[in-house]
Each structure stands twice: as structure tokens, then as C-alpha cells.
Amino acid sequence: MYGLYIHIPFCKKKCSYCDFISYQGKEQLIPDYLSGVYREMEKYAGQPLTTIFVGGGTPTLLSNEQIIALMKKIRSLFSTRGLSEITFEANPESLTPDRLRALKTAGVNRLSIGLQSFSDPELEFLGRVHDLAAFKRAFATARQFGFANINVDLIYGLPHQTVLGWQKSLESLLSLDPEHISLYPLTIEEGTPFERDGVKVDDDLQAEIYDWSIDYLAGHGWCHYEISNWSKVGYKCRHNLLYWRNMEYIGVGAAAASYYKGFRMKNTNDIGEYLRMVDIGASPASEKEAIGTGKKLIEEVILNLRCMDGVTVSDEMQKKYGPIIENLAEKKLIEYSGQNMKLSRKGMQFANQVMKEFV
């Protein structure tokens, strides 16, 4: 069984912090792009799917007809008997009643809404196209249409943000009662307007906010199951868990990554190049790597460590990483007992450094 990821690299406007592969002002390419996606999916025809995740970019920029046709095409090409989760990423302003009706008709059963902040001045600073009122409207309408599994993304540690301001934001979010929350620290990525403008983040503030959020959400019964992700019971994101459990998945579209039949592949970021390649029946992958046993072991440790329940340390892992595990446990960055190794509270703050030890 595979997860299927489809990348929709179009946005109404580029946000000031964003380095995802998404393009502003190229919406006229969407019909051709979808034809390309169909052609690429044909290569995987007949494979059984367990989850679908349509991400971007802004997938809800697709028209109602395009959303319904895309899902119909997937169902005609793949075996979907075991399909349990279909997620669409969405920006609040694009979730009109019409769009929500189309998503429902198409069988989408999980929405992931990019809110990013509960404050209008912060939304403006981030370069988002929506305000808080648009999010609240979208969320309430999604509930009216019967969406019972909704994730909301927030970004923390913005310049001038205070811990108190953040606490109010998270409290307000919980009052809306979503099923899933993703919290990401603001990072300044190369080539973004934030980098150009010299925006800085305060690591201490981010650490304080993250620490407080872990306790606050635990106190309200939330399950912290991955470094940046919390869910109510029964609402972990099944698709993302496939990645973190190092399972194989199919990625389709420009910039999409796949892990398929022992190979990791990454498609070209360039939409024109992507369309040219799929048009002549060639692979749009610009990177391809066979994952041998050694690499697989590294990936298994690193990806599983992202999950709060950690890694079951096999004999092979113990043989390869014994001294590293001991050293990290001594520094109290991981907790290691029996055969289970997981990030400690301190390790969650320094997760990237911990992971690097295993590479």
C-alpha cells in the first residue's frame, strides 16, 4: 500500500518566508499541469493506495471541476479499496462554500488549513493574503459541510511576538476545537524576502514558546506525536506517518518526492521542464538514488526519531550506533530504555543536531 502525494505548485501570492516550490501568477498553466500530473500518475496505475495528500502551493486554487476530475482520475487509475485518508491543503481565502462543496463531493475527508497566525498584523507581516476573519469563516463553513478532521498550521517565534501573545493565539485556536495542530518555528530561508530584508529570529523566544506549547497542549489532552505535530485521539495524520515510518510513497507533480521500489526520487522544480518530460513519456525526476541497506538504516533512525514514541533499536542499529546512542543519552538529548530510543524534552529543542549524529 502506498501514500500518494500530489504537488500543486501555484499560489495567489508568495508569502515572505516561503521557500516551497510554488509560483505566483502562473495559474494559467493549471490545466496543462493537471494533464501532466495525469500522465505521470499513469506510470503507477494499479498500485494500491492507503492515503492521498494534495499539497502545495495552494491546491484549493484548483477550480471545483478540476478538484473533482483529479480525484476521479486517481480513483480510475489506482486501487483505492484501502484508502482511509484524503487530505487537501488549503488557504483560508480559497475555502469558499462552493469550493468546500466540491472537496466534499470529491471525497476529501481531511483539510489542512494554513492559518499561520491569529493576529492580523502578524499575517500581514508574513505576507499572507488572508486575515483572521477569513480563516474563522472558512473553518466554520468547513464544519457546516461536515469536515470532521481539520488541521491548522501556525508559525511561532516571529520578530516582536511575545510569549503572552502566542499563548493567546494557541488558546484561541483550541477554542475552535480542531482535530490536529501543526506548529512550526519561523525560519529564514535563502532567497526569500525575509532573508533579503534581514529579518532575524530569536532562538530563545522560539525555544520558550515551543516548551510552553508542549505543556499547554499536553494539559489539554492533546497527543504530541511528532516534533511539530499534535492530534486528538484517532486523528494523527496517516499520510505523514508513512513518511516518518520510512514507508514507501508515490509523489507526483513538479518538485514532488517519491520513495518507490527502493529508490528515492525528486522531480524537477521547473513546471515547463516537468511538462516536457511527462509529455514525451520520460521520467520528470531530476534526482534518483537507490536506497541500500546502510542508507535505509540511517533514514529509519532519523525519521522515526521525529516521532515522540521513538525508534525500536535493532541489533544492527545498536552495532552501528551504540557509542553515539550512549553519548546522546549521557547528554540527556535522548531517552534510551529497553530497546526504545526517543528524543528527550531537551532533545526536541535540538532535534536537528541530534539527527546529524546518525548521518
Ligand code: SF4
Ligand atoms: S501559501 Fe504556502 S506555499 Fe504558497 S507562498 Fe504561502 S507559504 Fe508558500
